[in-house]
Amino acid sequence: MDEHEAREVKAQLADYARQLSERVVRPADVSGGSSAPVLALGLARQQDGSYQLAVRYRLGLSSVRSVARKVVDKIGPDDADVRRTGRIRGLDDTTVRPRPPVIRAQSLGETGRVRPLRPGVSIGHVDVSAGTLGAFVRVDGEVHVLSNYHVLSGTPAAEVGDVVLQPGRADGGSAPEDGVATLARRVELEPDGRGVVDCAIARLEGELAQPDLQYPVGRITTTAVVLGGESVxxxxxxxxxxxxxxxxxxxxxxxxxxxxxxxxxTFDNQIEVESTGTGPFSRGGDSGSLVYREDGVAIGLLFAGSESGGDNGSGLTYVNPIDAVLAAFGATLL
Structure with a gap:
């Protein structure tokens, strides 16, 4: 199938999959008797540029697998890419550690106290464990850090102006010593609701508003819509x-x-990534990371993942489209 055909098939089968799930899967089969969907549908691009219907199921129950099989039967196995994802969760880190020393070296992916600030370091709302500082953005002429709602805000009880720590609390950060920013804006997440993005921004002040903007691939200032199959x-x-x-x-x-x-x-219009190495692409605490193509173009904001699935069995990662994230705040990458 080409992209247009795959998108049409997905639209045609979406209601069928939901209705079938309601008939076949018992409420007791899903956590807490939840009515959340058991099947996710998307597009999977093949090496020759054609597309298959991506069919993802998170539970290993026979009733759920039967729903996946019936959906695949509607189009034929050659036009479907079927995977079990396992349970997916937001990837913050809940292990609290002693306060670390200041780190000034240019090593990457730090749990320590890093100055100047840079992408990839530990960060979090004062009442949140720890996630990742994904990017620096400009909003209304001011410099902000970009990460997830569940990293920079955490809960609906958080308020604009709350302190954001670097490192996050799980890595020993505490207020006021490690306060680097204040929560400025967030896209609300409704309990048991539906969304497209999990994101928030926090405003930097003074010298902290002059961060190190380098990633492993250099500075990232442009974005792209993913087609599928990209190396990231x-x-x-x-x-x-x-x-x-x-x-x-x-x-x-x-x-x-x-x-x-x-x-x-429940989230719509998401991107799925699997590791091409021997280990996982992401784990708890990586939430908020900016995901980019190998040529240094941003494609999304990492927010969730599973412990299983993927070709190497180390899990799958889920990513919000970066243009939707930036548009939510009228932000531009620095």
Whole structure:
């Protein structure tokens, strides 16, 4: 199938998959009796440039697998790319560690206290564990850090003006010593709701507003819409520099667990990445990382992942499209 045909097939099968799930899968089969979707559908680009329907199921129950099989039967196995993702969750880190020393060396993916600030280091709201500083952006003429809602805000109880720490609390950061920014804006996440982006920005002041803008591939100031199959990389607080491949685009009904306060949220139009190395592309604490093509063009903001799945079995990573993230704040990459 070409891209247009694959998109049409996805649209035609989306309602069928949801209705089938409601008939076949019992509420008791999903966590807490949740009515969240059990199947995500998107597009998977092949090496020859053609597309398949990406079919993703997160639960290994026979009832869920039967839904996936019936959807595939509608189009034939040659036109489907089917994977079990395992359970997907937001990737912050919940392990609290002693306060570390200041780090000034140019190593990447740090859990320490890093000055000047740079992409890939530990950061988080004063009441959040730790995630990753993904990028620096300009909004209304001022410099901000960009990361996830669940990294820079954490919960609906957080307020504009709250302190953001570097390193994050899980890495020993504390206020006021490690306060580097204040929460400025966020895209709200509704408990057990549906969204497209998990993002927030925090405003920098003074000398901190003159950060180190370099990534492993140099400075990143441009964005692109993914087509699928791209080789990508990221620099994150936990797994540092990793490499991967885009395995699906435009994924709808991606269900992500956020814990008791927010529950399970469903996301549409997401990007899926698998590792091309021996280890995972991301782990807890990498949330907020900027994902970029190998030529240094930004494609998305990392926000979630699974512990299983992918060709090497180390898990799959989920990414918000970067243009949707930036548009939410009227932001530009620095």
């Amino acid at each position: 990389g990221k620099i994150g607080r936990t797994t540092a520099m990793t490499h991967g491949r885009v395995t699906a685009i435009e994924l709808d009904d991606v269900v992500v667990g956020y814990g008791e306060e927010l529950g399970e949220l």
